Amino acid sequence: MTHHATQPTAPANAPAHAGIYRYDAVDRQFVAERVAQFRDQVQRRLSGVLSEEEFRPLRLMNGLYLQLHAYMLRIAIPYGTLTGQQLRALAGIGRRYDKGYGHFTTRQNLQFNWIRLEDTPDILEALGAVDMHAIQTSGNCIRNVTTDQFAGVAADAVADPRVYAEILRQWSTLHPEFTFLPRKFKIAIIAGDHDRAVIRAHDVGVKVKTNEAGAIGFEVYVGGGLGRSPFLGQKTRDWVDEQDLIAYLEAVLRVYNRLGRRDNIYKARIKILLHQTGLAKFTEMVEEEFASLRGPRYHLDPAIVAEIRRHFAPPPYDDLAETAVDAVPGTAFARWLETNVAAHRQPGYAAVTVSLKPAGGIPGDATSDQMEVVADLADRFSFGEVRVTHAQNLVLPHVRRADLAEVFAALDAAGLGAANVGTIADIIACPGLDYCSLANARSIPLAQELSRRFADPERQKAIGDVSIKMSGCINACGHHHVASIGVLGVDKHGKEAYQLTLGGDPTLNAAIGDLLGPAMAEEEVADAVEKVVDLYLARREPGERFNDTLARLGRAAFKETVYAAG
Amino acid sequence: MPLVKDGQPVENTWVTLGDGDAVPADGAIIVTLARWTADKDALSTRTAPVGVEVPGTTPAADLAADLGRLGVIAIRFPIFRDGRGFSLARDLRERHGYGGEIRAVGHTLPDQYQFLIRCGFSTVEPPDGKDPALWAAAYRSITVAYQASIGEETPLGLLRRRFVGS
Numbered sequence: 001m002t003h004h005a006t007q008p009t010a011p012a013n014a015p016a017h018a019g020i021y022r023y024d025a026v027d028r029q030f031v032a033e034r035v036a037q038f039r040d041q042v043q044r045r046l047s048g049v050l051s052e053e054e055f056r057p058l059r060l061m062n063g064l065y066l067q068l069h070a071y072m073l074r075i076a077i078p079y080g081t082l083t084g085q086q087l088r089a090l091a092g093i094g095r096r097y098d099k100g101y102g103h104f105t106t107r108q109n110l111q112f113n114w115i116r117l118e119d120t121p122d123i124l125e126a127l128g129a130v131d132m133h134a135i136q137t138s139g140n141c142i143r144n145v146t147t148d149q150f151a152g153v154a155a156d157a158v159a160d161p162r163v164y165a166e167i168l169r170q171w172s173t174l175h176p177e178f179t180f181l182p183r184k185f186k187i188a189i190i191a192g193d194h195d196r197a198v199i200r201a202h203d204v205g206v207k208v209k210t211n212e213a214g215a216i217g218f219e220v221y222v223g224g225g226l227g228r229s230p231f232l233g234q235k236t237r238d239w240v241d242e243q244d245l246i247a248y249l250e251a252v253l254r255v256y257n258r259l260g261r262r263d264n265i266y267k268a269r270i271k272i273l274l275h276q277t278g279l280a281k282f283t284e285m286v287e288e289e290f291a292s293l294r295g296p297r298y299h300l301d302p303a304i305v306a307e308i309r310r311h312f313a314p315p316p317y318d319d320l321a322e323t324a325v326d327a328v329p330g331t332a333f334a335r336w337l338e339t340n341v342a343a344h345r346q347p348g349y350a351a352v353t354v355s356l357k358p359a360g361g362i363p364g365d366a367t368s369d370q371m372e373v374v375a376d377l378a379d380r381f382s383f384g385e386v387r388v389t390h391a392q393n394l395v396l397p398h399v400r401r402a403d404l405a406e407v408f409a410a411l412d413a414a415g416l417g418a419a420n421v422g423t424i425a426d427i428i429a430c431p432g433l434d435y436c437s438l439a440n441a442r443s444i445p446l447a448q449e450l451s452r453r454f455a456d457p458e459r460q461k462a463i464g465d466v467s468i469k470m471s472g473c474i475n476a477c478g479h480h481h482v483a484s485i486g487v488l489g490v491d492k493h494g495k496e497a498y499q500l501t502l503g504g505d506p507t508l509n510a511a512i513g514d515l516l517g518p519a520m521a522e523e524e525v526a527d528a529v530e531k532v533v534d535l536y537l538a539r540r541e542p543g544e545r546f547n548d549t550l551a552r553l554g555r556a557a558f559k560e561t562v563y564a565a566g
Numbered sequence: 567m568p569l570v571k572d573g574q575p576v577e578n579t580w581v582t583l584g585d586g587d588a589v590p591a592d593g594a595i596i597v598t599l600a601r602w603t604a605d606k607d608a609l610s611t612r613t614a615p616v617g618v619e620v621p622g623t624t625p626a627a628d629l630a631a632d633l634g635r636l637g638v639i640a641i642r643f644p645i646f647r648d649g650r651g652f653s654l655a656r657d658l659r660e661r662h663g664y665g666g667e668i669r670a671v672g673h674t675l676p677d678q679y680q681f682l683i684r685c686g687f688s689t690v691e692p693p694d695g696k697d698p699a700l701w702a703a704a705y706r707s708i709t710v711a712y713q714a715s716i717g718e719e720t721p722l723g724l725l726r727r728r729f730v731g732s
Contacts, residue, residue, distance in 0.1 A: 257650060262648060292661050
């Protein structure tokens with residue numbers, strides 16, 4: 001059987017209203033060509049024509065990592081939006097080629113952890129059939145652009161950030177100049193004051209805004225990133241015209257491609273360049289480059305923006321009155337309404353967050369069966385649309401309030417009814433040493449233990465807005481730096497150990513948490529976290545947030561409690 | 567080593583000189599930037615064309631004044647992962663209007679061939695021992711592009727275009 005790029009004729013039948021960018025024949029041809037190219041590369045590797053060293057960059061450009069036990073395939077979910085049909089296809093891939101589940105990540109993507117190399121071309125072909133791929137989910141290129149999971153839903157946004165995320169997705173796809181950067185490059189975009197995408201933890205963070213004339217422009221932050229040396233993005237420009245978005249980003253990328261460090265993998269991100277160059281000098285270099293790039297060639301035509309915007313038109317909502325939902329106080333449903341259901345700009349609708357954080361479970365994991373349940377609910381109740389959040393949950397973005405009880409019952413029956421979104425039990429964790437070849441320590445067993453400790457809904461409610469985020473190594477995929485309570489796995493004399501950080505904040509007022517004290521053994525971590533939480537509960541003023549109590553009492557008080565002998 | 571141009575192997579008619587090598591009386595030569603800077607007037611009196619080889623770290627502005635006198639600019643890739651050469655080529659073409667040959671030398675992969683072309687490279691010297699046929703195979707492996715590039719002078723349209731001629 002030969003495989004060659006053909007012009008796919010069967011449309012992927014995306015539901016007419018899901019807020020995704022709809023492929024046409026040109027986009028489909030591109031993905032088909034890419035699959036054919038990768039199939040050839042895998043053949044060359046399996047037959048020994050390509051060495052592992054030569055194959056590595058090629059497989060990484062298709063999202064394929066070699067992990068501890070098997071290949072891991074990371075699938076791109078552009079800006080975290082997908083259709084029920086696409087989620088169903090992912091469920092099928094998980095069942096056929098993995099062990100019947102997948103793992104949703106802090107970058108709004110999906111990872112399969114048990115993949116065989118020889119299956120990958122067929123998997124990519126199956127993805128291509130529903131207009132998906134794994135391009136640029138790895139490698140030193142511009143990665144999947146992430147955004148607010150409530151894009152187009154939240155009332156506080158001035159525009160739908162997915163429009164610009166899609167423009168950036170296209171612009172960055174196989175970019176000829178920026179595919180061999182010093183290191184990976186991540187862009188996040190929001191369109192309101194409420195930052196649900198942690199934009200200041202990205203290489204570039206973009207905030208869409210409007211000026212007094214009502215025109216759209218962008219505020220740009222550069223040089224954020226967690227990892228070994230955490231930095232928050234700094235504002236390099238308060239206003240970039242809509243038409244200059246591409247030119248400005250090309251200028252930033254070009255300065256970085258030229259001057260970013262290539263001699264040390266730990267100093268290669270743009271945050272280090274910005275830090276070592278200084279904001280003023282760095283901004284000056286970008287401005288100089290921007291001045292030369294600006295012009296007709298890089299002008300983002302309003303007609304194109306309008307064309308892309310058409311793909312993200314709001315679905316045909318019913319004209320509903322704002323309705324209250326009846327729930328018996330104290331029931332699981334009533335709790336879920338409080339924690340997992342968010343306001344919607346459209347009267348009579350709500351955005352439902354599906355928690356992938358059951359007590360004792362693995363954060364972000366979903367079985368193929370569960371994915372199918374969510375896909376079906378999306379098709380029945382949410383215009384065929386699903387979102388993935390950076391906190392490793394799923395969202396049904398447009399559910400009629402009148403349907404909430406039925407949606408909850410279906411989720412609960414599938415083990416997806418945890419009412420803990422935004423609570424201390426909504427833990428973010430990377431895969432850790434159970435899967436990842438970079439990790440120093442396991443994340444999953446601790447995340448499971450902590451979620452069991454904080455499983456009581458009354459206690460969750462009492463604690464309020466306190467977050468736990470966990471990374472199995474300094475690469476900080478679990479965002480521990482910006483957690484109220486961060487847990488970091490380290491290697492201590494050849495043993496797994498954990499450090500706690502306190503006082504991080506992922507919003508636009510971003511803050512990096514401070515190290516509490518020496519690393520501790522795994523069995524000590526959950527007790528230590530409980531001591532921190534108990535001290536906060538005992539000493540907080542009415543309504544006082546965790547970081548404010550921490551600032552008022554000082555870190556020493558918490559350190560004393562945690563490390564006290566006894 | 568033969569070169570690859572437009573997906574086809576072509577003969578390399580240029581001789582690359584080390585800094586200690588004598589300059590031949592005729593024939594096209596490529597010299598280091600240091601030698602060019604020191605001897606540019608003497609080298610320009612020859613009737614045969616002259617070019618320079620530079621690392622990807624070279625600022626395009628360092629070459630800007632001499633572009634009219636250089637028949638080829640060869641940009642060396644120490645390792646395929648070092649993408650600075652892409653920016654230099656694009657800068658030479660786009661900002662400085664260089665119209666001569668830009669050649670990729672050193673360690674590149676055939677899978678980078680389309681990126682090289684789209685950043686303004688005209689020729690590639692495959693690494694030693696690599697079959698030029700691999701570059702021929704990679705020449706049109708992807709026929710859709712999502713951004714403006716050298717040789718496609720239309721402004722940024724729907725960001726997405728088919729390659730000319732595919």
